[in-house]
Amino acid sequence: MLAVGDDRQHGGNDGYDDDPAKHYSWDSTVPNHARLSVGDVIALWDKKQLIGVSVIQAIDTGSAEKRTYFCPRCRKADFKRRLRQKPTCRCNQCEALFDAPGEKIRTVTTYRSRHGKAWIDGRGLLSGPELRALCDSPDSQLSMRSARWEKLRDALLATGQEAAVKALIGGPRSPIPGGHITQEVRVRVGQAEFRKTLLEEQGEQCAFTGPTPAAALEAAHLYSFAESGEHHDHGGLLLRRDIHRLFDLGHIAVDPATRTLDVADAVDGYPLYGQLHGKPLSLSLRPEHEVWLTAHWRTHRSER
Template sequence: MATREPRRAWLLMAAGDDRGYGGNEGYDDEYGAYYSWDSKVVNHKNLTVGDPVALWDKRRLLGVSVIEEIERSTGHKLQNRCPVCRTTAIKPRKTKLPRFRCDDCKAEFDTPRSEVVEVEIYRARYDAAWTDLDGLLDDREIRGVQANKGEFNAMRRLDWAAFSDVLERKHADRALRRVVGRLPDVAWGPTLDIAVDVPQGFRESLVRVRRGQREFREALLTAQGHRCAFTGAAPARVLEAGHLYSYARIGEHRAHGGLMLRRDIHRLFDDGLLAVDPEHGRVDVAEDLESCPQYARLHQQPLTLHLRDEQVDWLTQHWTEHRTVAD
């Protein structure tokens, strides 16, 4: 019997003073939404759409998510090297002079040798499933769940099984369910072989999709309009087709199995922080959200559309999972 390969996952160092730039000027990151790197970075080709990721800042865990999309483009960057041995293993010092010191040959200097190099630039987006876990794990705990304990790269392999066990022990079950629930329904399209000419070179994108998700959203928009079921009228670009059941478990789109939801409402509904009392058709806001006025005011408000019987059935299951069990 073949041994099942462990799930590939990544530990990513968020941009900041502690992220080693390899002699360049740094990266454009927004750690709760996307992560950037280039072809000079170790593991630059190994991250894949659908991989779970954990972000940290070398001191604490920041959060977890799943890669939804990877954009790639060509570009140039300024790279600084040691003038003695020409390595990029240099970093400006905060107080000491000379300003630079080479980690390899130990040379000290005020001005590095600079050159412009052509690179491939990558950006991974994962904001749809992002769950903030700021400070839940410290640096010692995070290093303990690396796949290779001695690795020090900015993008390194994460032991997903060990990391999941730690999250469970820390009572971060909701975050873990959110990530795991988005893993089984990943679909990989063919790699784009055609380069699209743009002023800065080319750009291609690998996107994690749910099969039929676009058609499912269009059907809900037609039936329900440009309206969030919880908050009312909203631009189409901020509305998402929210399943009333776990698509990861069922694996298909049901005709009346969804609601149009504003992006933030969708996330809170998936987490169970927002629910619908199926008996009265009114919004129930969890205690965790009571300190946020924009959500607290939704409590006991009716939905903005009339529910079908099938939707009430799904909402009853959601209510049972997130409210009845909690009681």
């Protein structure tokens, strides 16, 4: 991820307000804008050297009006602003010279990574050319470029600066043993029939997030099946597998007063789940559902 501060030639836009050790900003006009996820390793550089490495702990999203600029002749955004020459702009595509670029305003999705907690300063470890060589496309001029973590890790290990590298990536890991073992497990009797019944009643949709392929849906009991061992009529909802797990842990619940989703602080920082907070369910609840969901709420929100 390119972060070069006030000296950067932005050309087609007004730039971004970055603080490399804490956050990095971009928007939906940037190539590869949607490829980053929470948990990804990121390396920030300033064209000359590595600035630092971190892990994304959250990505904040929003919406904004963005002013963009373009060459008035070919209408491309690929031009350079010249500091000491007139006209002040030169197009890299059609080579036109001009003082005032064309401009337009568009609505964009904004993104900001939060990565301050895991930040490790990397200045002096790798040069710009060394970092370019690690990218999947070394000749790319994009500000956000994909690379393999294994390549970055090996390059850092080869620097000979053992203390800095260990702080960055930790010590060597022992191989994880593989193979298989045979174990006895308890199987829920009637679970397949319970799920089939819910699919017939509720269709292929997650009760919390909406239409979902059947392969990704699980039959979620609204009570502890482990304790009762019974499949109660109207005692379950179809939930996406990840949502089912978070529901069982109490990270997602249904507020009985508003019949809307309540997302706990533990997962609210993840956009995928935080956006669900306050949203209504995707299906109408039966009275039996409401009874079980109220009991679930009292169990996991009793301290509120």
